[in-house]
Amino acid sequence: MTDARIEIPRLSRRHVLQGGTAVLALAALGGRAFAQANNNGWERFEPVRKLIGETKPLTNGLSIELPLVSEDGSSVPLVVRAERPMAEGDYVRSIHLFATRNPSPEIAEFEFTPRAGRAQVETRVRLNESQTVIAVARTNKDAVLVAAREIRITQSGCLARTDTYESANAMQTRVRVAEKAQSGSPVEVLTLINHPMETGLREGADGKLLPQRIIRAFEVTFDGQPVFKATLHRSIAANPYLRFFVVPAASGTLAFTWTEDTGRTAEHKANIAVG
Amino acid sequence: MTPAALSLWAGFAIGLAFGAAGQVSGFCLNRGLRGLWVTGDGTKIRAFALALAAAIVGTQILDGAGAVDLRQSIYVGTSFSWLLLPVGGALFGYGMIACNGCGARALVLLGQGNLRSFVVLVCLGIAAYVTLTGLLAPLRAQAAGFTGTAIAEGPQSLPYLLARSAGANVTRFVTAIVLAGLLAWFAFAHKPFRDSRKDVAGGTIIGLLIPAGWLATGWIGNDDFDPVPLASLTFIAPIGETIQYAMIATGAKPGFGVAVVSGVFIGSLAAALSTGAWHLEGFPSAGRMARYMGGGALMGVGGALALGCSIGQGLTGLSTLAFGSFLAAGGILLGARLALRGPLALPAL
Numbered sequence: 001m002t003d004a005r006i007e008i009p010r011l012s013r014r015h016v017l018q019g020g021t022a023v024l025a026l027a028a029l030g031g032r033a034f035a036q037a038n039n040n041g042w043e044r045f046e047p048v049r050k051l052i053g054e055t056k057p058l059t060n061g062l063s064i065e066l067p068l069v070s071e072d073g074s075s076v077p078l079v080v081r082a083e084r085p086m087a088e089g090d091y092v093r094s095i096h097l098f099a100t101r102n103p104s105p106e107i108a109e110f111e112f113t114p115r116a117g118r119a120q121v122e123t124r125v126r127l128n129e130s131q132t133v134i135a136v137a138r139t140n141k142d143a144v145l146v147a148a149r150e151i152r153i154t155q156s157g158c159l160a161r162t163d164t165y166e167s168a169n170a171m172q173t174r175v176r177v178a179e180k181a182q183s184g185s186p187v188e189v190l191t192l193i194n195h196p197m198e199t200g201l202r203e204g205a206d207g208k209l210l211p212q213r214i215i216r217a218f219e220v221t222f223d224g225q226p227v228f229k230a231t232l233h234r235s236i237a238a239n240p241y242l243r244f245f246v247v248p249a250a251s252g253t254l255a256f257t258w259t260e261d262t263g264r265t266a267e268h269k270a271n272i273a274v275g
Numbered sequence: 276m277t278p279a280a281l282s283l284w285a286g287f288a289i290g291l292a293f294g295a296a297g298q299v300s301g302f303c304l305n306r307g308l309r310g311l312w313v314t315g316d317g318t319k320i321r322a323f324a325l326a327l328a329a330a331i332v333g334t335q336i337l338d339g340a341g342a343v344d345l346r347q348s349i350y351v352g353t354s355f356s357w358l359l360l361p362v363g364g365a366l367f368g369y370g371m372i373a374c375n376g377c378g379a380r381a382l383v384l385l386g387q388g389n390l391r392s393f394v395v396l397v398c399l400g401i402a403a404y405v406t407l408t409g410l411l412a413p414l415r416a417q418a419a420g421f422t423g424t425a426i427a428e429g430p431q432s433l434p435y436l437l438a439r440s441a442g443a444n445v446t447r448f449v450t451a452i453v454l455a456g457l458l459a460w461f462a463f464a465h466k467p468f469r470d471s472r473k474d475v476a477g478g479t480i481i482g483l484l485i486p487a488g489w490l491a492t493g494w495i496g497n498d499d500f501d502p503v504p505l506a507s508l509t510f511i512a513p514i515g516e517t518i519q520y521a522m523i524a525t526g527a528k529p530g531f532g533v534a535v536v537s538g539v540f541i542g543s544l545a546a547a548l549s550t551g552a553w554h555l556e557g558f559p560s561a562g563r564m565a566r567y568m569g570g571g572a573l574m575g576v577g578g579a580l581a582l583g584c585s586i587g588q589g590l591t592g593l594s595t596l597a598f599g600s601f602l603a604a605g606g607i608l609l610g611a612r613l614a615l616r617g618p619l620a621l622p623a624l
Contacts, residue, residue: 067527069519071408154408174499190500241500 042134042148047098047105051136055144062095062137062145073127073153075237082119082137082145086112086247092119093140101131102235103201110244111229115222117186117247121230124237126199127153169194173268175256177246183274186245189220193258193266199234215240217259222272223252248272279528282496282503286531289484289491290538293508296484297383297539298546300477302326304585305376308611313623318471321462322478327590328458329482334507334594335434335451337486339444343493347505349582350592351432355599358422359415363580364588364606365613367511370573372614373566375624377585378510378574382536386543388555394564395571400515402575407512415580426598433596450596484508485594492531506531507594509587511578566621581606 200212513532
């Protein structure tokens, strides 16, 4: 099975430059459209207003990638990205994600350090109905960025998931990261833990509510130094998947810890050789 | 290339093979049943039987060997609707006879220049999405909820039911070999079929494309972090999905079904062009057009309710030996029978 798998290409400066140029070109072309798209309704959404406070947020520089239409609200791919420097003195400290029309709007909070290299996370979320997804980023200098994106959720019986979750392999973890890296350039890290992310809102076969059971926290360190942290809520899809970046200054070990709301933890380690 | 992209290309290649084989051999359940019950030509139905035999054996080997897990497919759930599967199947079967071919056949015919099929496909795709995610979706979901049933606890398919009393793989292969043996015997006992190399080859190739489809999604597409949903050849939702994808491709990713549908069309087009079979055809009359539009819509609604068409349930579904697929396939046969013989029969084309 493994021979069908392909190594992830390492990110080179050329890629970053190309990507950056493309983004700039797009921004120039579609600046107006972006400004409009970034402006739908976060002002009227109480949890976001509370989080932002009196600060006047920027509506540029933060983006959410979501499909326009999704046929399976139980697992919608989402990328959130802040196009900001991640330097020691100026970096994105956190990104909060909200689903405006879910039973509880918080999706997740991500915390970065400059060691992450990029303020970018990919995950999969649960969306109850068509709605607006909002992201709020905050830099270490307390600048606030906000982005919003609308998505239509349709229902599809063909894709309905069975309501039993095989708990035999729960808490099993998977991590994929390039074993070799160049000093100073961001390395992509893919992580996944098998977990039902039981919302506490769903009925089991016997008609009783299944108790809530979710992965609450995820933490990554590189040789003991914090890199990335995530606080997850029940709007994160089952088998929480997180893709993010790390900049290894020298060879070292990435350590991952997942913590369930019961207090149970799972750990994983991966080595990166720099050179 | 990522596993997801590889899986898409594999789907496209499988579609090409299906389109070419279908175009050259004239593989068609509608023609098979019409031959069996009306005109007395028994070769096409035997090509379908042979395809089913090949699909069952190939698929059960894959599941038995652990290459794919059929419990992840939509056919082998923990419950199935005793109402929607046969009723949807019957609507589909009736519609299939009304427009002289199922959804997959319409794609193949479109490839060889038959514009009637274009009308059928558009009606089918839109009706399917109306039922899956549109105006009729809430009704369908409610009906499915009320009529969900299970024969015994666990995965709803023959191998998993029988595995309760004996070793899983022993009973699985005995079941698969008995069923496939009966189908192959039915096919090869007929001399005209034995002598028709095209039909034997067409049936075998199309049957083997079913396990190939399982492999493309469940094995090639089995990325640790982003597995492709397990599926094989099916045409109702994918025809609708292809239309939808063409319209809103920005920000969306094409699914396996879109790759297969495009492949079938191009495969058939290539085969028709290279054999000189390509020529444009339209409707002889407005009445005929209305009949084809109604048939296409019936196939869309029925196929969406039954979770598949003559290929999606008739071959792919049955290859998993899921209880629901037997119900749906029975419904398709019943609907086709009603359209061919008896008081509800449609006039011959």
